[in-house]
Amino acid sequence: MKVRPITTIKTVVTLIEEAGAGIKLFTLADPDRWELPPFKPGAHIDLHLPNGLVRTYSLCNEPADNARYVVAVKREADGRGGSRALHDEVAIGDVIGVSLPRGGLDPGAGIARHVFIAGGIGVTPFMSMARHLSRTGDADFVLHLVVREEMPLAAHLAPLIDAGRVVVHCTSRTGRPDLAALIGEGGADTLVACCGPEGMTEAFEQAIAAWPAANVHIERFIAPPPVIDPDAKPFTLSLARSGAEIQVRAGQTMLAALQEGGVDIATSCCGGICGACKVGWIEGEPVHRDRILSPYERERYLMVCVAGSDAERLVLDL
Amino acid sequence: MLDTVSAGSAQKTAQLGWTGVVRFLHLAPRAFLPMRAAETITLVAGKGIEGDRYMIGNEEGFYSHKPEEGRQVTLFELETLVALKRDAGIELGPEEHRRNVTVEGVPLNHLVGRRFWLGETLLEATRLSVPCRHIEEITGKAIFDPLINRSGLNCKILQGGTVKVGDTVRNAA
Numbered sequence: 001m002k003v004r005p006i007t008t009i010k011t012v013v014t015l016i017e018e019a020g021a022g023i024k025l026f027t028l029a030d031p032d033r034w035e036l037p038p039f040k041p042g043a044h045i046d047l048h049l050p051n052g053l054v055r056t057y058s059l060c061n062e063p064a065d066n067a068r069y070v071v072a073v074k075r076e077a078d079g080r081g082g083s084r085a086l087h088d089e090v091a092i093g094d095v096i097g098v099s100l101p102r103g104g105l106d107p108g109a110g111i112a113r114h115v116f117i118a119g120g121i122g123v124t125p126f127m128s129m130a131r132h133l134s135r136t137g138d139a140d141f142v143l144h145l146v147v148r149e150e151m152p153l154a155a156h157l158a159p160l161i162d163a164g165r166v167v168v169h170c171t172s173r174t175g176r177p178d179l180a181a182l183i184g185e186g187g188a189d190t191l192v193a194c195c196g197p198e199g200m201t202e203a204f205e206q207a208i209a210a211w212p213a214a215n216v217h218i219e220r221f222i223a224p225p226p227v228i229d230p231d232a233k234p235f236t237l238s239l240a241r242s243g244a245e246i247q248v249r250a251g252q253t254m255l256a257a258l259q260e261g262g263v264d265i266a267t268s269c270c271g272g273i274c275g276a277c278k279v280g281w282i283e284g285e286p287v288h289r290d291r292i293l294s295p296y297e298r299e300r301y302l303m304v305c306v307a308g309s310d311a312e313r314l315v316l317d318l
Numbered sequence: 319m320l321d322t323v324s325a326g327s328a329q330k331t332a333q334l335g336w337t338g339v340v341r342f343l344h345l346a347p348r349a350f351l352p353m354r355a356a357e358t359i360t361l362v363a364g365k366g367i368e369g370d371r372y373m374i375g376n377e378e379g380f381y382s383h384k385p386e387e388g389r390q391v392t393l394f395e396l397e398t399l400v401a402l403k404r405d406a407g408i409e410l411g412p413e414e415h416r417r418n419v420t421v422e423g424v425p426l427n428h429l430v431g432r433r434f435w436l437g438e439t440l441l442e443a444t445r446l447s448v449p450c451r452h453i454e455e456i457t458g459k460a461i462f463d464p465l466i467n468r469s470g471l472n473c474k475i476l477q478g479g480t481v482k483v484g485d486t487v488r489n490a491a
């Protein structure tokens with residue numbers, strides 16, 4: 001059996017809870033309940049689902065709760081399949097690989113007051129922040145939750161509602177709230193953040209148009225993939241020996257694309273200094289970026305962990 | 319010239335009994351997981367550290383596809399952590415460099431190919447570790463470059479046993 005390099009954190013599903021409004025909460029933990037890699041409040045992770053889909057979800061637990069990742073997933077019958085797979089196929093005890101957590105708010109960013117605006121299931125990143133802020137008392141916050149009718153995660157939000165930290169706006173009864181009024185006057189020590197459906201995000205963007213970017217945070221439902229190089233373009237790898245063609249997405253490393261394509265490459269540093277991932281190239285315009293190959297070697301080899309391509313096609317000796 | 323001098327002094331350091339001390343012990347059972355501090359760890363000859371991700375037969379480190387005989391236990395110099403703080407202003411904790419044993423007073427870079435005692439265990443240094451790009455993702459600190467050439471030492475375990483914080487590290491001649 002060919003063993004693949006491990007590129008995800010191994011977790012098991014330890015709990016699945018119904019949380020109302022078509023939402024299930026999934027708790028993921030290390031098989032031995034070891035601590036998981038740390039995260040910032042409001043961070044998100046990619047779930048590598050058993051059916052091969054990769055989906056991003058916000059964590060709704062707080063950083064101090066460090067031995068589990070909790071995600072809330074709303075079943076979208078017409079979605080792209082990730083939430084259906086989770087709701088219908090995933091069971092307690094299943095193994096799910098997850099990425100390192102990304103994003104979230106820097107708790108120590110000199111902010112004294114937070115105003116969070118959430119639409120429906122968009123409340124999840126703010127649950128993480130709200131729990132963190134209420135426990136640490138680091139900064140003041142209010143969370144405005146806009147829902148049509150039914151409240152998501154009602155049982156989990158109840159303590160925060162009772163404490164007056166969460167204000168629920170029910171649009172079926174009171175119509176859409178005026179976001180500008182909810183946000184109020186800003187100041188250098190105020191941070192406003194929004195996570196909700198597209199229409200709400202647009203209204204929010206209008207309401208905060210005059211705010212400095214540093215005091216505004218928008219969390220999209222579909223988190224953009226991490227961008228390594230903003231000028232990066234996709235390209236195609238042709239493998240001369242196997243005849244395979246592999247697409248490298250913009251910003252993806254050749255190494256990751258090859259691994260996704262089932263090509264086993266030895267690696268060690270993944271940063272272009274050790275020489276482990278050296279591969280011959282035959283045709284194209286590689287961009288090297290390593291710190292190990294001599295100019296002479298670069299005419300024939302490249303390091304797939306860091307190299308890119310200036311041309312649309314690059315032929316490798318694989 | 320510089321090369322001969324440093325090679326000569328390296329040999330001297332390695333031969334003229336230096337002694338060092340075990341300052342911290344850390345392990346993690348799987349890739350990416352935070353390292354946990356331990357007061358003692360158990361080294362198994364020819365295999366690795368009990369409960370650690372690089373234990374042979376239990377490879378869940380990042381390079382699971384390449385079990386490596388020479389990386390049964392990894393060491394790191396406490397002096398590097400001090401230097402990182404002094405020279406680069408980077409505060410890196412002994413649980414963050416992802417090597418198992420943090421030692422003080424041990425010239426790791428001079429030990430490749432040599433044998434030495436770590437407490438009651440006998441190790442053979444196989445090669446210098448290279449930093450891993452993923453350590454920046456895991457720690458959120460820009461430490462890949464500053465760690466080049468001082469990222470620790472990979473070793474094979476010739477004679478197993480228990481290693482404790484405070485144990486002596488010495489040359490095995």
Ligand code: FES
Binds near residue numbers: 266271272278303306
């Ligand atoms: S893995 Fe080290 S150079 Fe690519």
